[in-house]
Amino acid sequence: MTTKRVVPETARRRRRPTKQGQVLTHRLIVETALRMLREHGAAGLTARRLGLALGADASTVYRYFRGMDDLVLAIADEVFANAMADWRPTGHWRADLRDLGLRIHHAYLAHPQAALLTASRVTGRPNEVASDETILGILRGAGFADADAVRIYHAFIDQSLAFAILDAATLALPAPAREADEEVWRDTYARLPARTHPNIAATAPLLVARMNNSAYPTALDMLLSSASAQLTT
Amino acid sequence: MTTKRVVPETARRRRRPTKQGQVLTHRLIVETALRMLREHGAAGLTARRLGLALGADASTVYRYFRGMDDLVLAIADEVFANAMADWRPTGHWRADLRDLGLRIHHAYLAHPQAALLTASRVTGRPNEVASDETILGILRGAGFADADAVRIYHAFIDQSLAFAILDAATLALPAPAREADEEVWRDTYARLPARTHPNIAATAPLLVARMNNSAYPTALDMLLSSASAQLTT
DNA sequence: TCTTCAACGTCAATGGTGTTGGCATAAGGT
DNA sequence: ACCTTATGCCAACACCATTGACGTTGAAGA
Numbered sequence A, B: 001m002t003t004k005r006v007v008p009e010t011a012r013r014r015r016r017p018t019k020q021g022q023v024l025t026h027r028l029i030v031e032t033a034l035r036m037l038r039e040h041g042a043a044g045l046t047a048r049r050l051g052l053a054l055g056a057d058a059s060t061v062y063r064y065f066r067g068m069d070d071l072v073l074a075i076a077d078e079v080f081a082n083a084m085a086d087w088r089p090t091g092h093w094r095a096d097l098r099d100l101g102l103r104i105h106h107a108y109l110a111h112p113q114a115a116l117l118t119a120s121r122v123t124g125r126p127n128e129v130a131s132d133e134t135i136l137g138i139l140r141g142a143g144f145a146d147a148d149a150v151r152i153y154h155a156f157i158d159q160s161l162a163f164a165i166l167d168a169a170t171l172a173l174p175a176p177a178r179e180a181d182e183e184v185w186r187d188t189y190a191r192l193p194a195r196t197h198p199n200i201a202a203t204a205p206l207l208v209a210r211m212n213n214s215a216y217p218t219a220l221d222m223l224l225s226s227a228s229a230q231l232t233t
Numbered sequence C: 001t002c003t004t005c006a007a008c009g010t011c012a013a014t015g016g017t018g019t020t021g022g023c024a025t026a027a028g029g030t
Numbered sequence D: 001a002c003c004t005t006a007t008g009c010c011a012a013c014a015c016c017a018t019t020g021a022c023g024t025t026g027a028a029g030a
Helices: A026-040 A047-053 A058-064 A068-084 A093-110 A112-123 A132-141 A146-166 A179-191 A204-212 A219-232 B026-040 B047-053 B058-064 B068-084 B093-110 B112-123 B132-141 B146-166 B179-191 B204-212 B219-232
Strands: none
Touching: A026 A047, A026 A058, A026 A068, A047 A058, B026 B047, B026 B058, B026 B068, B047 B058
């Protein structure tokens, strides 16, 4: 297992222009790749074509990313970071979680191909993805402790799905009305395990499978109680 | 556009054994492919490896299927057909739809990789798939007219998702309580457009997008009223 | 039983893919 | 001015899906 040398993303770099005069950066590559993804679809994004679009060689991409999988993850992170750029947590955890969920939801709604790519290409499984770094970084930057950040992250993925399904029309679900609900929510967060987080693009059946497999014993209750609050007011 | 010659699936075929003595059939190939998919994941299913597993050459697969995409669709159909093998409609459309939805749900729950493959590989988009033939065939066999079959199919895809989300714990959602609900359902079926059906493995955000884009004006209402019936009884 | 002929398994080749190691050169630091 | 490192480029490799030619084989017609 040789650790491969990759161009670091330092501030002071020895920038050398490509043959066509481009100066490559991580950002530029990711943005170009994202554009290709949007314009030509998932199958249109290949190392060779990306190099061509950058005015460089295909192998040059490998100076910046360890492989196409790394690049795809970077794309997902880019999408994510853009969605979070202007996020300012209010300190009210419930409102903050809801805001986060909606942002994720919108980000992947704008770039479904990125989500699909991540799911199928990188892991080969539909319910895993690997960009914890970016997300946890954001949460830490917002002042959350590490352990809390992980649990919060898991929680708001679920919230995002719940909102997406139950609150499609207005994307504005009112907060749970009763104090008892808040109790349930807190309890739920406390139980969430610290394992590889699910992809937000997971299929609905898989979400159900996870719920059924006892990892999230109260997730469904949470979902249904939210619906209840929505419907009875 | 040359029409490619492919081995037909006739009863009387000139069966010739492969080098290792295997006699190839469509079924055998699909079943082998499905097993490879389960055991080695989506990336492990290639034409070469499939040929090897069959004791034949990679190109032999192309005698039976027009390409890997065709094969993947055949796999999806196989999964689907298995799920539907013992389906006997009762004639009560509401109960039948619910049954169908659950069967689809379970089929793709058992083989998420097949769904993912179909979505990413064949169409490059997450919300399309192309195995209408099999599904419509089943519905026709159950006595539905063509136009009805298409609408019913679209409808029960949505139903399957709705059940999957709202009815995860018991997989047994009671029928809507009031007559008014039934009216809404009937109306919904009547409005469903006859276009390429959505993949059941569509991501939740994409489902929402479809709902928001006015193609399904009453789908959300349908969903929520079901939840309401569930919660108030 | 013999001939014929299409079915169909196999071989070889093509162009595309991700990926890597070596080489040359430009950019900094000293 | 030198020297080291970063980093773009070239050539090559293994694997992929796909195709066309080739030859064998089994079944049908006589």
